[in-house]
Structure formats: structure tokens, C-alpha cells
Amino acid sequence: MQLKPKMAANPPGVRRALAAAAAGLLAGGHAKAQEAPVDAPTTTIDSAVLVYHEVNRVQAIEPEVNLSHKLNEDSTFNFGITADSLTGATPLGAVPSTLSQSYVRPYKVIPLGTPVTVTSASGGSTVVLVPPPTGAKTQTLAASTVVPPNTYPFDHAFHDERIAGHLGWEQALTQNFKVDGGIAYSKEHDYRSESAHIGLSQDFNGHNTTLSAAVNYESDLSFPIGGTPTPLTPMNGNWKGPDASLHEVDALVGVTQVMSRRWLATLSYSYSDAHGYQTDPYKIISVVDSVSGQPNEQLYESRPDQRRKQSIFFDNKIHLTTDVISASLRGYKDDWGIKSLTADLRYRWQIGMNYYIEPHLRYYTQGAADFFHYYLVSGEAIPQYASADTRLAKFHAQTYGVKFGIPFDETSELNLRVEYYDQHGNGSPAGAIGQLQQQNLFPDLKAYTLLLGYTFAF
Amino acid sequence: MKAVGTLWIAIALAGSGGCAGLGAKPWEHDLLAEHAMQVSAYPIEAGMDDHVYFSKEASSGGRSFAGGGCGCN
Numbered sequence: 001m002q003l004k005p006k007m008a009a010n011p012p013g014v015r016r017a018l019a020a021a022a023a024g025l026l027a028g029g030h031a032k033a034q035e036a037p038v039d040a041p042t043t044t045i046d047s048a049v050l051v052y053h054e055v056n057r058v059q060a061i062e063p064e065v066n067l068s069h070k071l072n073e074d075s076t077f078n079f080g081i082t083a084d085s086l087t088g089a090t091p092l093g094a095v096p097s098t099l100s101q102s103y104v105r106p107y108k109v110i111p112l113g114t115p116v117t118v119t120s121a122s123g124g125s126t127v128v129l130v131p132p133p134t135g136a137k138t139q140t141l142a143a144s145t146v147v148p149p150n151t152y153p154f155d156h157a158f159h160d161e162r163i164a165g166h167l168g169w170e171q172a173l174t175q176n177f178k179v180d181g182g183i184a185y186s187k188e189h190d191y192r193s194e195s196a197h198i199g200l201s202q203d204f205n206g207h208n209t210t211l212s213a214a215v216n217y218e219s220d221l222s223f224p225i226g227g228t229p230t231p232l233t234p235m236n237g238n239w240k241g242p243d244a245s246l247h248e249v250d251a252l253v254g255v256t257q258v259m260s261r262r263w264l265a266t267l268s269y270s271y272s273d274a275h276g277y278q279t280d281p282y283k284i285i286s287v288v289d290s291v292s293g294q295p296n297e298q299l300y301e302s303r304p305d306q307r308r309k310q311s312i313f314f315d316n317k318i319h320l321t322t323d324v325i326s327a328s329l330r331g332y333k334d335d336w337g338i339k340s341l342t343a344d345l346r347y348r349w350q351i352g353m354n355y356y357i358e359p360h361l362r363y364y365t366q367g368a369a370d371f372f373h374y375y376l377v378s379g380e381a382i383p384q385y386a387s388a389d390t391r392l393a394k395f396h397a398q399t400y401g402v403k404f405g406i407p408f409d410e411t412s413e414l415n416l417r418v419e420y421y422d423q424h425g426n427g428s429p430a431g432a433i434g435q436l437q438q439q440n441l442f443p444d445l446k447a448y449t450l451l452l453g454y455t456f457a458f
Numbered sequence: 459m460k461a462v463g464t465l466w467i468a469i470a471l472a473g474s475g476g477c478a479g480l481g482a483k484p485w486e487h488d489l490l491a492e493h494a495m496q497v498s499a500y501p502i503e504a505g506m507d508d509h510v511y512f513s514k515e516a517s518s519g520g521r522s523f524a525g526g527g528c529g530c531n
Contacts, residue, residue: 046501046502047502048502048503048506050506052510062506064502064506066501066502197523205481206481206483206484207484207487208480208481208482209481214523216523250519250523252519252522252523256497257480257481258480258481258482258487258490259480259481260480260481260482261482261486261487261488261489261490262489264490264495264497266497268520268521270519270520270522270523272518272519272523309517309518309519310519311517311518311519311520312520313519313520313521315497315521317494317495317497319489319490319492319494319495324492324494324495328521330517330520330521332517332518332519332520334516336516338516338517340515340516340517342517342520348494356494364511364515364517366515366516366517369516391514391515391516392516397514397515407493410493411493413493417503421510421514423514445514447514449510451503451506453500453502453503
């Protein structure tokens with residue numbers, strides 16, 4: 001499901017590959033002054049397993065393995081594969097009510113006339129038969145879920161599996177000029193993504209300054225369970241429209257500067273332009289009574305087909321006597337009206353020669369999208385775009401973590417990281433109507449992650 | 459786009475030697491060459507983090523490309 005809960009769950013190889021590629025470019029050549037020993041390892045295996053647990057929501061597990069092989073002094077080949085599995089509950093987008101509510105979504109298409117037995121599906125939903133239109137050759141089964149009074153509506157049947165891989169190449173053309181490229185692919189049962197990227201980097205000032213640029217093209221296809229719904233039409237169990245595509249171009253430029261023997265700084269700017277289907281096909285938004293606040297209707301959400309995103313990222317690594325501080329800031333804005341700021345701080349505390357402990361703090365705050373609404377109101381004009389997805393709302397979040405690492409040598413390490421993520425928004429917006437005043441309209445999110453990593457080279 | 463212009467000015471200054479007063483001599487790159495000082499020291503961890511946040515928050519990009527390769531946002 002491309003439900004947002006995909007979160008930790010589907011960390012795609014695509015993103016990982018791009019992160020590695022971009023970071024590799026930005027890394028520059030500051031370390032080149034250190035000539036590699038003749039017998040240095042040529043192959044590195046980097047692996048990790050992520051266990052992700054949201055309180056009362058999504059659970060996920062994701063293993064990943066990357067291989068990097070240095071073919072010669074100038075050429076490096078890399079390959080990675082990852083898989084993940086998610087289950088759990090995800091917010092539907094509808095408001096809670098003092099009354100019981102029921103939601104229905106498409107579940108399966110079967111030949112007309114096939115005997116149907118009403119059964120219980122996963123997540124407490126019930127499979128029901130949708131009356132076929134006249135002349136239809138198939139009929140649709142739908143999953144109906146009942147939400148108790150004063151309960152935030154979740155889809156408890158959320159599940160997803162994903163597999164992704166990437167392939168890349170890095171080539172030094174001169175001592176100071178490097179190019180890299182790669183392709184990536186990921187597949188879920190309702191979403192597919194293909195992408196390709198290329199990047200360049202040039203060193204200056206005796207490898208103290210690196211300028212870099214990279215561009216990525218991504219083509220995605222969304223094929224939601226039950227088809228693609230028409231935005232702002234009532235939620236129902238009927239089969240919906242055809243697959244929907246998304247095309248995105250990303251560009252990144254940056255400079256990495258050795259500030260001193262102990263300080264490395266990176267400043268980068270990224271721009272993204274996406275065209276196509278960007279609505280969440282599983283999300284709905286309630287239309288409530290203007291007096292009582294009771295939901296009268298549930299509509300599929302609607303988002304613009306175009307989105308332009310920009311961000312500036314400033315990263316610093318500072319080497320103390322033995323410890324290392326990593327501190328970064330990111331400013332972001334897009335033409336959906338969202339602005340955000342992210343601050344990240346890590347302190348790698350070296351304990352002797354064999355261990356380190358790294359506490360981690362992250363703070364994030366964002367403003368709401370122009371078309372975010374907790375709900376729509378009956379009798380008022382329906383806007384062209386509307387979403388009640390709280391990921392598009394105003395909120396802030398903190399991450400607290402600690403990592404314990406055992407480096408065996410310069411190329412091998414075992415580490416374990418535990419983190420806690422806490423997201424808070426406004427659950428009692430001003431002007432809430434009727435019964436909505438007593439409801440929490442922003443379900444807080446709390447999540448724990450456990451990350452076990454092992455890297456070795458030979 | 460004002461910020462973009464400022465960034466390009468900074469890049470131009472760096473590339474033209476504006477950062478000539480900064481940096482380290484080749485024999486001073488010992489600490490910078492340590493694994494912990496690499497920009498991409500832990501790429502899997504960074505990628506997993508980016509994707510988790512991408513799927514739970516509205517922002518993306520910065521450290522890497524803004525795309526996600528999934529339908530999670």
C-alpha cells in the first residue's frame with residue numbers, strides 16, 4: 001500500500017542509493033591526501049537491519065545490503081538490495097465522531113455470479129459484496145470497517161512488502177574530477193519506481209574545496225488497490241480508475257570545504273520538480289455538518305499535480321581531540337506552502353580505542369500545506385485541493401537516540417542504534433465545530449527504531 | 459530564489475579561491491581522513507533515516523535528492 005505508513009518500512013533502495021551518491025559527491029577529495037596502502041581492501045559489504053515500531057500503528061522490518069567494489073585506482077562499482085515488510089494501522093484522514101462510523105473500500109474483483117461468503121478480513125473489517133452495475137461482467141468485493149465512537153479512524157488492514165535495488169558506478173577522470181551514475185528500481189504491490197542519476201565533482205585548492213552537481217530523473221507508477229479514485233468524490237467500495245504516473249526531476253549542487261584540520265563543512269542546495277499523481281489514493285477527508293460537526297460524508301483527498309521543492313542543507317563535522325561532532329541545519333520550502341526547519345546534532349564520544357557512543361538529537365518543525373484542512377464543512381464550496389493528511393499539517397517532532405559502535409579497524413564496524421521519535425500537532429484547532437471540539441484531530445505519533453549495522457571489507 | 463543566488467555566490471567565491479585562507483595542508487588531512495569525518499560515513503543509516511522522515515513529514519531533500527522512490531508521501 002502506498003499509504004503513508006510506508007514510512008520506515010519502505011526505505012527504498014532508491015533513496016538510499018541517491019543519498020549515497022549525492023553524499024559521495026559532496027564528500028569531495030579531502031581525504032585523498034591519504035594514499036591508500038597497496039594492500040588496501042577492494043570490496044566493502046555494508047549491511048543493516050531496521051526494526052521500526054510505531055505505538056499502536058505501523059510495524060516494519062527492513063534488511064539492506066550494499067556492496068562496493070573498487071575495480072582499480074579510479075573506478076568503483078556498487079550494488080545494493082533491500083526488502084521490507086510493513087503491517088499495522090494508518091490514519092484514514094477522517095475525523096473522529098461521538099457516533100460509530102463505518103468505512104468501505106474496494107477489496108477484490110471476482111467474476112459475476114461467483115458465490116460470495118461474508119467473512120472477516122484482516123484488521124477487523126468485513127468483506128461485503130458491492131451490487132454490480134447493469135451489464136457488468138465482474139463484481140466487486142469491498143472491505144467494511146466499523147470505527148467505534150470517539151476513536152480516531154485508522155485503516156487497520158494496512159500492509160505492504162517492498163523490494164528495491166540499485167546499481168552504480170563511480171569514475172575518477174582526473175586527479176580532481178570525478179563522475180558517477182546509477183540506476184535504481186523499487187516495487188511494491190501498488191507502486192513502482194524507476195530512476196537514473198548522474199553526478200560530477202571537481203576538487204580545488206589542493207583537495208580542500210569540492211564543487212559538485214548531480215541530477216536525478218524518476219518515473220513512478222501508482223496502481224492502488226481498488227484503482228485510482230477520482231479526487232473529492234465519496235469514498236465507496238466500487239473499483240476506481242486506471243493507474244497513475246508521476247515524473248520527477250531532482251537537481252543538487254553543493255560545495256564541501258575543508259575549513260581547518262579539524263572542520264569539514266558542506267553547503268548544498270537541492271531543487272525538485274514533480275509532475276503527475278501526488279494524491280494519496282487511500283486518504284479521505286470528512287465533510288462535517290456545520291452545526292453538529294458530525295461527518296456527513298467522506299471524500300477522497302485531492303492534491304495538486306505539480307510540486308516544486310527547494311532545500312538548503314548545511315552540514316558540519318568537527319573533530320575534537322578524539323570525539324567528533326556532526327551538526328546540520330536544513331531549510332525547506334515548496335509551492336504547496338510548506339516550510340520547514342530541521343536541526344540535527346550528534347556527538348561521537350570515543351571511549352578508548354575500541355568503542356564509541358553517539359547520542360543524537362533532532363528537532364523538526366513544519367508549517368501546513370495551503371490545502372490542508374482538518375475537515376470540510378457542508379454547505380461551503382469544496383476547494384480544488386483538500387487533504388486531511390496530518391503529515392501536511394503544522395507540527396513539530398523530536399528524535400532522541402543513541403548509537404553504540406565497535407570499530408574493528410578503518411573499514412569494519414559493528415553498531416547498534418536505538419531511537420525514539422515523537423511528533424506533536426494541534427489536535428484542538430481553533431473554531432472546531434460542535435462535537436469536534438471534544439475530539440483529538442491530530443493523532444500524535446510515537447515511534448521506536450532499532451538499527452543494527454555491520455560493515456566489513458576484504 | 460534569493461537564497462539560491464546567495465548560495466551560488468558562495469560557491470563562486472569558494473571556487474575562485476575565496477576560501478584560500480581556509481583548508482589544511484596535505485600533511486594535515488590525517489583527522490579528516492578518519493571514517494567518522496567522512497560526509498557519507500554511514501550511508502545505509504542516513505538513507506534509512508531520510509526515508510523514515512520522508513514518509514512521516516512533508517519535507518525531503520537537502521542531504522540527498524528529494525525524490526523518494528516510493529508512494530509513501
